[in-house]
Amino acid sequence: MTIVNARTIDDALAALAERPDSLLLQGGTDSMVQMNFGRLDPRAVVSLRGIRELREWRALPDGSTFIGSGLPYASMEKGGLAARLPALAEAARTVGSPQIRAAGTLGGNLGTASPAGDGLPVLRALDATVHLRSATSSRDVPVAEFLVGVKRTLRAPGELIVGVTVPPAPGWQGYAKVGVRNAMVIAIASACLARDGSAVRLALGAVAPTVVRCPAAERAAAAMLAGGRRPSRDDAREFGRIASSECSPISDHRSTAAYRTHAVAVVAARLLERSFHG
Ligand SMILES: Cc1cc2nc3c(=O)[nH]c(=O)nc-3n(C[C@H](O)[C@H](O)[C@H](O)COP(=O)(O)OP(=O)(O)OC[C@H]3O[C@@H](n4cnc5c(N)ncnc54)[C@H](O)[C@@H]3O)c2cc1C
The missing domain is CATH 3.30.390.50 (CO dehydrogenase flavoprotein, C-terminal domain)
Structure with a gap:
């Protein structure tokens, strides 16, 4: 197995372009379970944990909120992001245990696309958009289109989920x-x-x-x-x-x-x- 420890999004995209079949590893709370059970045996892994830009969120000038795919649930439970998106904070608080919330992310929830993923109803109700990038292109896909079935998404080989944008949600x-x-x-x-x-x-x-x-x-x-x-x-x-x-x-x-x-x-x-x- 080859492992690339990416430090920037560009690093990760370059590694992914070389090996589009690479497993993207963020918190690992889904993938490592699959590996431990022998259901997943990747030949190449691109670890995203060292990419700081994926672990950030920011308020955008139009009132919408960008959430990096690598931001752990623990950072959604309280503070500024929780004040802007209380439903996301509530959902984050229900995920697993403190250990799982320290590692697990929305990018992983979207990547796994389980119908039971706790972040997903929030993104769907609030009409979020998923931002995808590859080494050569980028595209924005409404979460409604991104999730196509049980554990199936629109993500193409070579693409990375950079984050999601949630439009302003008054009320x-x-x-x-x-x-x-x-x-x-x-x-x-x-x-x-x-x-x-x-x-x-x-x-x-x-x-x-x-x-x-x-x-x-x-x-x-x-x-x-x-x-x-x-x-x-x-x-x-x-x-x-x-x-x-x-x-x-x-x-x-x-x-x-x-x-x-x-x-x-x-x-x-x-x-x-x-x-x-x-
Ligand atoms: C004990 C336990 C309890 C759990 N409880 C809950 C729960 O209550 N609610 C819940 O919703 N989930 C739960 N989970 C599942 C898991 O924690 C979540 O789905 C979490 O959001 C996964 O995030 P991660 O960063 O760990 O994903 P990873 O395991 O790193 O990745 C999961 C998938 O997403 C892909 N991926 C990750 N990041 C990206 C990216 N940036 N771009 C493209 N693809 C990407 C990976 O390649 C992989 O296919 C639990 C898991 C465990 C082990």
Whole structure:
């Protein structure tokens, strides 16, 4: 196995151009597990951990937020980034253990593209854009297009995820996750809701081959909340019911499709209510 310890994005892209089949290693919290189980046996590795420019976030002049693909979850949990994107902070706090949050990153969450990745519903609800670069080109892809299926993305060999940009997100935003325990758990259903007045955006995780938005529930919410109305308990339940009709969960070792459907209805309804009560 050859290993390149990249110090800059350009270093990494040059190594990747030479060996487009290289495994990109960021926190390693997904990849090392796969290697330990013998499911992954890369011949070439490009380690990204030494690239400082990937581990940064910044507020952009238009109010949007750039997050480097190598920024660990621990840096999203509190501070300036958490104040700008509270749903991302909530999602980050639910990831694994402190050790996993010190190493794991959004770049890795996107690279793995598990339907249960905790960062992904947030990026999907907030209409984030993924920035990709290769040695010869760069492109920006909406996260909705980037995630194409279970563990499948639009990333081409030779491309590196540099980071994501989240557009300005005024109003309330929150994240909720259901698992078999309160900590160290992969979601069996998750949701991110962002609300600005009557405009509601809802994305669900772990209940379809990839993260999904809920256009029918979003339209129903706009009608329920028109004219500054607050949702009644029945409104919230109806919103949750519609959201649960927009996913396609499976039964697996973590849960059943029926429970996932129920869980989605509950978390979507609660998030809508929470958006009015803080
Ligand atoms: C004990 C444990 C608990 C966990 N709990 C959770 C949890 O609660 N929620 C959750 O969502 N996940 C969880 N995970 C999974 C994992 O921590 C996350 O998916 C994390 O975001 C992966 O980030 P990483 O930097 O470690 O990725 P890595 O393992 O380094 O990489 C993962 C994949 O992404 C690719 N990749 C990484 N960076 C880039 C880049 N810049 N450009 C292109 N491709 C890239 C890699 O090549 C690889 O295919 C857990 C894992 C463990 C071991």
